[in-house]
Amino acid sequence: xxxxxxxxxxxxxxxxxxxxxxxxxxxxxxxxxxxxxxxxxxxxxxxxxxxxxxxxxxxxxxxxxxxxxxxxxxxxxxxxxxxxxxxxxxxxxxxxxxxxxxxxxxxxxxxxxxxxxxxxxxxxxxxxxxxxxxxxxxxxxxxxxxxxxxxxxxxxxxxxxxxxxxxxxxxxxxxxxxxxxxxxxxxxxxxxxxxxxxxxxxxxxxxxxxxxxxxxxxxxxxxxxxxxxxxxxxxxxxxxxxxxxxxxxxxxxxxxxxxxxxxxxxxxxxxxxxxxxxxxxxxxxxxxxxxxxxxxxxxxxxxxxxxxxxxxxxxxxxxxxxxxxxxxxxxxxxxxxxxxxxxxxxxxxxxxxxxxxxxxxxxxxxxxxxxxxxxxxxxxxxxxxxxxxxxxxxxxxxxxxxxxxxxxxxxxxxxxxxxxxxxx
Numbered sequence: 001x002x003x004x005x006x007x008x009x010x011x012x013x014x015x016x017x018x019x020x021x022x023x024x025x026x027x028x029x030x031x032x033x034x035x036x037x038x039x040x041x042x043x044x045x046x047x048x049x050x051x052x053x054x055x056x057x058x059x060x061x062x063x064x065x066x067x068x069x070x071x072x073x074x075x076x077x078x079x080x081x082x083x084x085x086x087x088x089x090x091x092x093x094x095x096x097x098x099x100x101x102x103x104x105x106x107x108x109x110x111x112x113x114x115x116x117x118x119x120x121x122x123x124x125x126x127x128x129x130x131x132x133x134x135x136x137x138x139x140x141x142x143x144x145x146x147x148x149x150x151x152x153x154x155x156x157x158x159x160x161x162x163x164x165x166x167x168x169x170x171x172x173x174x175x176x177x178x179x180x181x182x183x184x185x186x187x188x189x190x191x192x193x194x195x196x197x198x199x200x201x202x203x204x205x206x207x208x209x210x211x212x213x214x215x216x217x218x219x220x221x222x223x224x225x226x227x228x229x230x231x232x233x234x235x236x237x238x239x240x241x242x243x244x245x246x247x248x249x250x251x252x253x254x255x256x257x258x259x260x261x262x263x264x265x266x267x268x269x270x271x272x273x274x275x276x277x278x279x280x281x282x283x284x285x286x287x288x289x290x291x292x293x294x295x296x297x298x299x300x301x302x303x304x305x306x307x308x309x310x311x312x313x314x315x316x317x318x319x320x321x322x323x324x325x326x327x328x329x330x331x332x333x334x335x336x337x338x339x340x341x342x343x344x345x346x347x348x349x350x351x352x353x354x355x356x357x358x359x360x361x362x363x364x365x366x367x368x369x370x371x372x373x374x375x376x377x378x379x380x381x382x383x384x385x386x387x388x389x390x391x392x393x394x395x396x397x398x399x400x401x402x403x404x405x406x407x408x409x410x411x412x413x414x415x416x417x418x419x420x421x422x423x424x
Contacts, residue, residue, distance in 0.1 A: 103132065103134065108130070109171070109172055111127065113126050115185070123159045137174045143169050144166055149162055150166050158184055167181050168182045255281070257279055264406070267347050268421060270418065277314045284347075291378075294376040305365050309356065312346060344400055353398075374404065377402060377407050378400065379399065379407050381416075383416055390418060402417070
């Protein structure tokens with residue numbers, strides 16, 4: 001019984017075993033602390049990556065699921081940043097659209113005359129109008145298509161060199177694409193084949209026809225070599241004289257060129273009937289002669305009627321018409337400017353008197369012209385109340401030579417040319 005009450009003796013632990021146990025416990029504690037530190041560090045890294053997940057503009061979003069490893073994420077971040085840099089170049093394209101147009105750039109050039117007549121050695125200087133008028137850079141560039149016929153200096157002074165026809169062009173110095181063309185006719189004695197010049201009109205004292213006012217169509221150089229009058233004999237001076245019926249103005253010449261339309265012996269051109277491009281007779285002698293008589297009669301009444309514009313070729317009409325289309329639009333231009341090939345100026349039988357301006361219609365010269373033009377074989381081609389028939393606005397300065405018989409009939413019966421010819 002006593003043996004059962006005795007305590008078992010404790011197993012003694014050596015110092016070496018105790019040290020091992022303490023080392024193991026420290027290792028476990030260190031491992032646990034290390035794991036805690038790693039877990040905390042990992043959690044922090046996830047939080048940082050979630051903040052960076054929002055992708056920059058124009059870049060692709062990168063999430064922790066698509067990121068295979070942190071070692072791969074490091075090089076991809078700067079690549080995404082580099083792709084953003086080109087977007088900073090966009091503003092470079094904006095300045096050209098915001099810079100205002102140079103207000104001094106010339107956009108249009110106009111001249112007071114599209115055709116001039118000068119003698120060999122004579123000088124003339126057309127007036128040039130540039131748009132915008134406020135421009136401070138109105139430099140001009142002048143050139144001649146044939147300096148052997150006429151030269152032009154830097155100021156626009158045109159000098160006749162030899163008989164013939166050439167074209168002088170004026171361009172804007174700061175915008176050479178804008179220009180205007182002037183037809184220059186140089187003769188031995190000045191004017192449209194006349195004497196030594198009549199005041200500012202370019203007609204001679206005897207206007208080149210002699211005492212009996214005879215004229216010769218063959219004396220005038222024509223651009224169209226086929227332009228042979230059918231009602232005239234080129235080798236007969238007598239047949240080249242005006243008709244002897246009470247000194248009436250004769251009918252204008254009739255030409256055999258293909259593509260011309262004649263009705264009642266009159267050459268027809270309007271919005272529906274055109275002229276060939278190569279038809280280029282120049283200002284007709286009989287038209288110029290009768291206009292000289294008209295202007296002389298007006299001068300005796302104290303009035304000044306002069307030739308503002310005469311013959312105009314097909315190519316010149318291209319320039320004139322296109323200028324008006326650019327300025328006013330095609331629909332508006334068609335109400336007052338003829339399309340190329342449909343201009344009466346190309347017939348050589350039309351003259352614009354004085355200034356081409358609506359104000360001319362209120363002058364004494366316009367009233368006199370409307371009352372007396374028919375006496376010299378002219379009609380006011382585009383009457384004020386005939387716009388729906390002619391297709392053009394009222395032009396009190398625009399006269400057409402048709403001969404006194406036809407002109408008088410139309411004047412007395414208040415008819416326009418289309419009505420007289422049965423085209424209305």
